[in-house]
Amino acid sequence: MRSDTFNFEIPPRRIAQTPAARRDESKLMVVRRSTGAIEHRVFRDLPGLLNPGDLLVANNTRVNPCRLYATRKSGGRVEVFVLARFKMQDSGFKRNNVGSLESRILNLESGTLYTALTHAGGKLEPGEVLSLEGGTVTLLERDHGGPGHWLVRIESPDNVDDLLARAGKMPLPQYIERARGPDARDELDRERYQTVFAQAPGAVAAPTAGLHFTPAVFDALAARGVDRAFVTLHVGPGTFRPLKAETLAGHDMHAEPYTVPPEVEAAVRNARTSGGRVIAVGTTTCRTLETVSDESGLPRAGDGETRLFIHPPWRFRCVDALITNFHLPRSTLIFLVAAYLGVELTRRAYTEALAGDYRFFSYGDAMLCLP
Numbered sequence: 001m002r003s004d005t006f007n008f009e010i011p012p013r014r015i016a017q018t019p020a021a022r023r024d025e026s027k028l029m030v031v032r033r034s035t036g037a038i039e040h041r042v043f044r045d046l047p048g049l050l051n052p053g054d055l056l057v058a059n060n061t062r063v064n065p066c067r068l069y070a071t072r073k074s075g076g077r078v079e080v081f082v083l084a085r086f087k088m089q090d091s092g093f094k095r096n097n098v099g100s101l102e103s104r105i106l107n108l109e110s111g112t113l114y115t116a117l118t119h120a121g122g123k124l125e126p127g128e129v130l131s132l133e134g135g136t137v138t139l140l141e142r143d144h145g146g147p148g149h150w151l152v153r154i155e156s157p158d159n160v161d162d163l164l165a166r167a168g169k170m171p172l173p174q175y176i177e178r179a180r181g182p183d184a185r186d187e188l189d190r191e192r193y194q195t196v197f198a199q200a201p202g203a204v205a206a207p208t209a210g211l212h213f214t215p216a217v218f219d220a221l222a223a224r225g226v227d228r229a230f231v232t233l234h235v236g237p238g239t240f241r242p243l244k245a246e247t248l249a250g251h252d253m254h255a256e257p258y259t260v261p262p263e264v265e266a267a268v269r270n271a272r273t274s275g276g277r278v279i280a281v282g283t284t285t286c287r288t289l290e291t292v293s294d295e296s297g298l299p300r301a302g303d304g305e306t307r308l309f310i311h312p313p314w315r316f317r318c319v320d321a322l323i324t325n326f327h328l329p330r331s332t333l334i335f336l337v338a339a340y341l342g343v344e345l346t347r348r349a350y351t352e353a354l355a356g357d358y359r360f361f362s363y364g365d366a367m368l369c370l371p
Helices: 043-049 101-105 160-167 186-192 208-212 215-224 262-274 283-292 332-341 343-355
Strands: 027-032 038-042 055-059 061-063 067-071 077-085 113-120 129-132 135-142 149-155 200-203 227-233 256-260 278-281 302-306 321-325 366-370
Touching: 027 043, 027 343, 038 043, 038 343, 043 215, 043 366, 055 262, 055 283, 077 149, 113 135, 135 160, 149 160, 208 321, 215 227, 227 262, 227 283, 256 283, 262 278, 278 283, 283 302, 283 321, 283 332, 321 332, 332 343, 332 366
Parallel strands: 027 366, 055 227, 055 278, 061 200, 278 321
Antiparallel strands: 027 038, 067 077, 067 129, 077 113, 113 149, 129 135, 135 149, 227 256, 256 302, 321 366
């Protein structure tokens, strides 16, 4: 299949710049695969659209406030997008390589080393020290782990984690426009670009289908007899990377780490026994469940990393239904939706969303894809 199958334009005014006033007031398009029927609801209607015995599985990753704005000695501004802590044991460096990067950093506190992306007006050089309010960022090695990636050292008189939590901004995707410095919406983003059930820190993008849930929605789901369970998949920056290869088979899928606890395996087994369906909250949850499930549809507990790219044709082993947002054209995410609904029904759903004044992407509205 060609990567330009969904090569359409979303008008800028339809790209949500802020979330709905209340999480569960987002619009909810309901699409039924078997009949092609489409109806328009609001997200708080979700419990009545599911069946007693169904199981919701969501991604409980927590988004790190990892976008820093630092200053060069020249006064120029540098964006430092912190991806993850550096782990020496995973680096592949050779201890007997005299003069290697490893030999230069062995005595550093491991918690101060990170991989990061940068954006600056001029070329950055290894050894540069960038200033932050309450700390510094030292650039150690260019193209560490991939083109454009840096190994950096972050230092502060205080705890580095506290510095990042205080100085970092939420890593909103580029299509959500914010000031490079302080923005009046920063506190709103800290609250709303995070699910109410976020627990495990490590993501640099939100699992956006989960942003619509509220405690009231969860209470109504429980009263309806719908169970819930959680996996963890730390969403990486690759989730926003557009498809550049001409065909889907030529796309190099990004890797993301996951954890599936034993209780998820038990919850899926119970749902299957009672005739319930497994509803994945978001494409990240869907990818995780499909990665770890056997041919019978039962997931295996454990930790790992997935590069699974779900696109048509795909036989879903574990996931029976999907809650998701409206995604970027030519993204891996829209092809996952098409793998479930089919290409033509996906096109029709997006056409109706555009005609029906739905809001798109991370802060936008939701879709419930049912069998």
